[in-house]
Amino acid sequence: MPRSEPIKAVRGMRDILPRERAIWRVAEKAAADVARSFGYAEIVTPVIEHAELIERVGEDTDAVAKELYRFDDRGGRHLALRPEATAGVVRAYFEGHLNQEPPPARLFLIGPMFRYNRPQKGRYRQFFQLDVEAIGSDSPALDAEVIEIAATWLHELGLRELRLELNTIGDSKCRPAYLELLRAYYRPLQDQLHGDCQRRLETNPLLLLDCKVPQCQPFKVDAPRITDHLCEECTVAWAAVRRLLDASGIEYRLDPYLVRGLDYYTRTVFEIYPANGEGAQDALGGGGRYDGLAEAEGWPPTPGVGFAGGLDRVTELVKAGGAEVIAAPAAEVVVLADAGLDVAAADVARICRTVRSVAVDYESKSLKAKMRSANKLGARWVLLLSAAEVERRVVQLKEMASGEQVEVGWADLPSHLA
RNA sequence: GUGGCUAUAGCUCAGCAUGGCAGAGCACCAGAUUGUGGAUCUGGCUGUCGAGGGUUCAAAUCCCUCUAGCCACCCCA
Structure with missing residues (x-):
């Protein structure tokens, strides 16, 4: 009898088998417990959104420009698998009338995200995130709160050797002027930048600071820094975030070159890495404030701040840390x-x-x-x-x-x- | 998306430079032990050698294409 090739999992997709599921359950439970202990309520939003919702919100980022799963459904709608959670959660916040409740709405979500990039260990086309969002308030205390949730979660899981990188990228009031300064600084150097950076100089100059191509590195040192060009409000907020983090005992490192790929981020940005991890796919989480997002989606201007952590990498690290998570027998x-x-x-x-x-x-x-x-x-x-x-x-x-x-x-x- | 490494039994892998019968360990099944697990011993089963094509009397082995995994870049979670 002729046998055909067995049908395997789609590239970049993977199964979480019963024996691994135990450790995932621990990570998810810790996430939910910590989020709830800060007064955050669980929300579930669809994996599929209108492509426009995703695209409007991050045109020049790789996650959207190159890695988006797009398709048309039978009704001709242009759709996408979500590459991150924030856009959908903010949409649900308005559609579900959470903006009618006393701000901020404190929400968390655990679910799969999709990015069409080249798979590698720690990088999958379907991956799972813990997403934490505080929507409806511009209080910098919430920036610190979201970071504290992230740190507490990882701490609860026994991940203690972490590096928290922190920066601010200003807001719509002070950033445009700063971006002009940045452009003015880089324009004479344009020929010496690599291809993407030459293009980004006009479209999204903030990304020049984040560039890792060797030939672009020498120019960073003398580039103008956003922290020297913040408006009054951003200066106050920036100081408040750091003061609150100091008080909470969370250690962080200021990184003036840390920016976020997504356009809607304002003010606080942060990323979390294993302290000693030299590997490439090692960011455990990141986030920041996105006061421009709601408006970009067509809703009333509404501030918000959030964090996204990667379950795949966190569980991997917990396992590597030697934590014994013994799966209970399927039947006693x-x-x-x-x-x-x-x-x-x-x-x-x-x-x-x-x-x-x-x-x-x-x-x-x-x-x-x-x-x-x-x-x-x-x-x-x-x-x-x-x-x-x-x-x-x-x-x-x-x-x-x-x-x-x-x-x-x-x-x-x-x-x-x- | 770019470059590299890899793919042989359910699993981990040897065999490939120099083409000539498809191998080992583990796992699984059975027995040693007349309804009773773990340790030990004995025996047994298991293959489109990732897929497709080419060279050859002959291909797991050499060549090409594809697919998938891993590593680095890139991106980030």
Whole structure:
């Protein structure tokens, strides 16, 4: 019989198998617990959004320009798989009338994001993020709060050796003038910049500071710094964020070259890395303030600040840190019945299920083989069932760890397993 | 998107320079042990050698294309 190639997972997509799922559950639970402890409520938004929502919000960023999953549906709508969560959460904030509630709306979301880039370890086309957003307030205290949530989450997971990079990129009041200064500084040097940077000089000069191409590095040192050209409000906010972080004991490093690829960010920007990680795909999270986003989406101007952390990388790091997350056995009790006793086995399992997770071994194998399987699965007890025992409504209850075995009536099983 | 490395049993890999019967360990199955797991011993099963094409009497081995994984760049989570 001709066999065709088995169908494999799509490039860049991966399965989280049961044994890995345990560590993910720990990371997700810590995320939800920490977010809730700061008064953040969970929200779920669609994976699919109008392409325009995504595109309006970050035209010149790689995530949108080169890595967006775009497609048209059967109705001819131009759609996209979300590459990040903020745009959708802000949309939901207005559509769900959360702007009618006392500001700020404190929200968190855990879910998959999609970017069409070249897969590598720690970089997948579908990846999972914890997203935390505080929408409706321009208080710099919320910038610090969001950072504290991020730091607390990672700390809870045992990740202590971290580096928090912090910067401000001004706002619509002071940034335009600064960008002109930056352009004026770089224009005479244009020929010496690499291709992308030459183009960005006019479209998005802030990205010049973030460039890592060697030939562009020498010019950064003398480039004008935004922190020297902030407006009054931004100066005050910048000082407040740092004061609050200092008070909370969170260490950070000022990085004048840290900018965000997305256009809607204002003022605070930050990224979190493992302290000693020299690898490339190692950013654990990042975020910042996006006071221009709501307006870019066509909603009333509304400030906001948020954080996105990568679950894939965080779980990887927790694992690498040697944290033992032992997956609980799929079933605590396994029923091993002789052939033809499936109905009785299911009955017994049903009784036990009131107090323990129970699986029945329906395979036609020797008892020895079934014992081996139960042992491998990590079962705490096995129940042995023969025709004669079914007749008498009893089972042999064996505790695996001690090897002790007793005969128990079916009705008494729950109390023996409690 | 650019450059490089890799792909052989369910898993980890050897075999490939110099073409000549498809291998090992682990896992799995069975027995040693007459319904009873873990340790040990014995035996057994398992393959389109990633896919497609080319060279050759002969290809896992040499050549080309594709696909996928990994590494660096890039980007970021």
